[in-house]
Amino acid sequence: MTLHEAIQRVLEQEKRLLTASEIAEILNARKWYSKKDGSIIKSSQISVRVSNYPNLFIKSGSHIHLNGRELKPILKKSVAPVKQKVAKAKSIATASTLEVTEIDKKLMLEKWFIPVSQASHQLPDSPGLYAIRIAKPGNLKASLRKELGNRGHNIMYIGIASQSLKKRLGQELWAKGHGTFFRSLGAVLGYLPPKSSLVGKGNQNNYKFSPKDEGKIIKWIEENLTINWLTLSDNWNIEEDKLIKKYFPMLNIQGNPGALREVVDARNKCKVIARG
DNA sequence: AATCGTTTCTCCATCTATCC
DNA sequence: GGATAGATGGAGAAACGATT
Numbered sequence: 001m002t003l004h005e006a007i008q009r010v011l012e013q014e015k016r017l018l019t020a021s022e023i024a025e026i027l028n029a030r031k032w033y034s035k036k037d038g039s040i041i042k043s044s045q046i047s048v049r050v051s052n053y054p055n056l057f058i059k060s061g062s063h064i065h066l067n068g069r070e071l072k073p074i075l076k077k078s079v080a081p082v083k084q085k086v087a088k089a090k091s092i093a094t095a096s097t098l099e100v101t102e103i104d105k106k107l108m109l110e111k112w113f114i115p116v117s118q119a120s121h122q123l124p125d126s127p128g129l130y131a132i133r134i135a136k137p138g139n140l141k142a143s144l145r146k147e148l149g150n151r152g153h154n155i156m157y158i159g160i161a162s163q164s165l166k167k168r169l170g171q172e173l174w175a176k177g178h179g180t181f182f183r184s185l186g187a188v189l190g191y192l193p194p195k196s197s198l199v200g201k202g203n204q205n206n207y208k209f210s211p212k213d214e215g216k217i218i219k220w221i222e223e224n225l226t227i228n229w230l231t232l233s234d235n236w237n238i239e240e241d242k243l244i245k246k247y248f249p250m251l252n253i254q255g256n257p258g259a260l261r262e263v264v265d266a267r268n269k270c271k272v273i274a275r276g
Numbered sequence: 277a278a279t280c281g282t283t284t285c286t287c288c289a290t291c292t293a294t295c296c
Numbered sequence: 297g298g299a300t301a302g303a304t305g306g307a308g309a310a311a312c313g314a315t316t
Binding site for chain 1: 279280281292293294295296
């Protein structure tokens with residue numbers, strides 16, 4: 001039982017207004033809730049918990065009673081974390097001069113990018129970094145088109161293949177396995193996984209689209225995206241991290257100060273449907 | 277002065293995203 | 297599907313102001 005559940009139980013049983021001290025006293029006496037270290041509960045902790053759950057409790061002066069509605073607590077920390085990070089990181093990125101490494105030049109120079117449709121038979125079976133751009137941003141929906149415009153580039157994703165670029169990009173671009181980029185792209189393009197398709201699966205995040213939709217997404221990728229890659233033997237993690245923090249690719253989430261809320265939301269929508 | 281209530285910080289278990 | 301690193305949110309404690 002959590003502390004707020006224990007407080008609820010006290011109020012339900014007592015059926016009267018109680019102060020934080022009285023609740024603490026009752027809880028300590030009845031031992032409905034015990035702290036990990038075994039010490040007694042202070043009234044200040046009751047007060048904090050009651051304040052954090054305004055939908056469960058009502059304060060009348062120093063007295064507390066049940067609200068009667070069981071809704072989620074309103075917590076200070078849960079306010080749009082991604083948006084906050086983006087705003088903060090953007091100011092840092094524009095204010096600082098970012099180092100241009102050899103890897104950056106070789107990987108990101110736009111003239112070296114080729115259409116995905118031409119890349120399939122050229123990809124090496126060795127580790128490295130890859131970057132994906134969109135040649136025709138006009139084929140994205142308006143909100144994403146605008147977002148790329150704000151970012152001043154056409155970079156969709158920067159990733160790493162620690163074993164094989166050929167295998168990794170097979171997952172990401174041709175859905176041969178669980179590709180993060182493929183899932184994110186399918187989601188923001190508006191595709192949804194079959195309902196309840198993750199029920200009973202061990203990993204409740206690896207949703208997949210129907211074979212028919214996968215085919216449509218692959219076609220879209222081959223018609224709209226371009227790619228460049230570099231084979232590397234070492235330091236790729238550091239380089240990948242630096243590049244993501246410099247360019248804010250639109251579909252990278254982890255390690256990206258410019259992670260896009262719309263991408264996270266679209267992926268969550270897919271998960272909810274697939275989990276049934 | 278003692279008690280009560282609020283704010284803010286840190287710790288840590290759980291959840292999520294990603295990679296292979 | 298499993299492993300793992302990072303993110304998130306719940307919980308407790310400390311500091312401090314307000315009230316009695």
